[in-house]
Amino acid sequence: MMSKKVNADVLPQWWVHSHEEDTEAEMVFRPATFNFPPSRGRISFDLKPDGSLAESGIAPDDRRLETKGTWKLEDDNTLAFYTGSQSAPHRVMRITSVDKDRLVIKK
Amino acid sequence: MKEKTKSLNLRSGGAKTVKSAPRRRQCGTMAVHQRLLEQYPSFRQNLVDIERLVARRMLSGMAARAGGPTTIPIVVHVVFNSTAEDISDAQIKSQIVVLNKDYRAKNPDKNKTPTVWRGLVTDVNIQFALASKDPNGKPTTGITRTHTTHTSFSDDNAVKSAATGGADPWPSDKFLNIWVCTFERTPQGQLLGYAQFPGGPPKTDGVVILNTAFGTKGTATAPFNRGRTTTHEIGHWLNLHHIWGDTAHCEGTDFVDDTPNQQLPNFGKPHFPHITCSNGPNGDMFMNYMDYVDDDSMFMFTAGQVARMTATLDGPRSTIGT
Ligand SMILES: [Zn+2]
Numbered sequence: 213m214m215s216k217k218v219n220a221d222v223l224p225q226w227w228v229h230s231h232e233e234d235t236e237a238e239m240v241f242r243p244a245t246f247n248f249p250p251s252r253g254r255i256s257f258d259l260k261p262d263g264s265l266a267e268s269g270i271a272p273d274d275r276r277l278e279t280k281g282t283w284k285l286e287d288d289n290t291l292a293f294y295t296g297s298q299s300a301p302h303r304v305m306r307i308t309s310v311d312k313d314r315l316v317i318k319k
Numbered sequence: 320m321k322e323k324t325k326s327l328n329l330r331s332g333g334a335k336t337v338k339s340a341p342r343r344r345q346c347g348t349m350a351v352h353q354r355l356l357e358q359y360p361s362f363r364q365n366l367v368d369i370e371r372l373v374a375r376r377m378l379s380g381m382a383a384r385a386g387g388p389t390t391i392p393i394v395v396h397v398v399f400n401s402t403a404e405d406i407s408d409a410q411i412k413s414q415i416v417v418l419n420k421d422y423r424a425k426n427p428d429k430n431k432t433p434t435v436w437r438g439l440v441t442d443v444n445i446q447f448a449l450a451s452k453d454p455n456g457k458p459t460t461g462i463t464r465t466h467t468t469h470t471s472f473s474d475d476n477a478v479k480s481a482a483t484g485g486a487d488p489w490p491s492d493k494f495l496n497i498w499v500c501t502f503e504r505t506p507q508g509q510l511l512g513y514a515q516f517p518g519g520p521p522k523t524d525g526v527v528i529l530n531t532a533f534g535t536k537g538t539a540t541a542p543f544n545r546g547r548t549t550t551h552e553i554g555h556w557l558n559l560h561h562i563w564g565d566t567a568h569c570e571g572t573d574f575v576d577d578t579p580n581q582q583l584p585n586f587g588k589p590h591f592p593h594i595t596c597s598n599g600p601n602g603d604m605f606m607n608y609m610d611y612v613d614d615d616s617m618f619m620f621t622a623g624q625v626a627r628m629t630a631t632l633d634g635p636r637s638t639i640g641t
Contacts, residue, residue, distance in 0.1 A: 244506030
């Protein structure tokens with residue numbers, strides 16, 4: 213399949229996992245301004261316009277786990293997250309669709 | 320799940336159907352741990368020691384603490400700003416009732432466990448009671464109430480110290496400290512609770528629970544109004560890890576042999592089976608207390624998890640309970 217070029221202009225935002233909207237094959241993210249119901253935990257990533265990245269994960273004791281890095285849009289529709297000076301991304305996500313208030317990635 | 324250990328034989332009944340390829344513990348898990356442990360250098364060595372002890376105990380059979388259940392005294396520290404946050408004694412007691420069912424496998428909803436895993440549902444053999452004597456031996460309700468000027472707390476342990484607007488713990492070698500408070504609302508939403516594993520600093524030992532996710536009455540709010548947040552956090556306090564292994568790929572582990580390998584946390588009210596990490600046909604054990612589903616969708620610990628908790632009570636938490 214041809215990879216579909218996504219609208220990169222709307223990507224730099226703080227995206228939070230809206231797991232209530234997930235399907236078997238896809239994960240849905242919403243901007244941090246979205247009105248999320250309570251949850252045991254939500255992962256998020258803040259894609260800054262300058263290419264820096266702030267990720268928030270779930271720690272083993274349920275606290276938030278904040279990490280910094282950088283992000284890139286690669287091959288038109290692939291989000292890649294990098295830590296420090298490492299050349300290989302620690303996380304790669306294929307974008308299915310994105311607009312200014314909804315980001316959908318393949319699981 | 321956990322990488323295979325040759326002589327480990329904790330399986331019973333339906334456990335035969337739990338099969339998965341050996342997995343390696345990879346950098347993802349290590350990174351998480353390293354970040355967590357950087358704050359407390361001695362915590363790291365403690366955890367290594369605890370893992371060794373747990374492994375030894377699990378190999379030598381798990382008949383320890385045979386006989387009657389261990390009773391753990393609880394002190395609940397209610398830290399409130401508004402009067403609504405000063406939850407009632409009845410709400411607190413409703414939480415103790417839940418714990419005493421869940422940790423004895425007496426919770427009626429365990430009957431919803433899929434048939435293939437019924438044989439794994441295991442009694443932890445622990446009971447909980449609000450402390451009847453305080454650290455000085457004086458009679459107590461086992462509840463402290465502290466008015467604070469803070470309208471909310473983050474996950475930074477501030478609620479655990481009077482100096483930072485919270486309430487000081489009772490000695491954590493004798494009491495399970497439970498702080499109940501309001502968590503800050505952040506763009507990622509509001510936390511429901513957080514825990515501390517065994518081996519950490521005594522001053523911050525215990526669990527912290529959101530007041531609206533505590534107990535089954537009063538301010539407890541659906542879908543987190545069946546007391547399972549506290550059941551889950553005490554699981555961590557007794558050394559249990561998340562059933563998905565704390566990574567977003569399939570190489571994470573919960574250090575337990577009889578839970579299926581699982582990729583990610585499950586949320587809400589999943590439908591059986593939910594397959595990830597080639598764990599079919601039965602899929603994720605999302606009804607386990609150590610997943611992230613709604614309160615009415617989690618209702619079991621496995622034999623392997625109980626072995627870890629029992630080993631923890633015999634080892635790093637041996638000073639607590641009678
Ligand atoms: Zn947890």
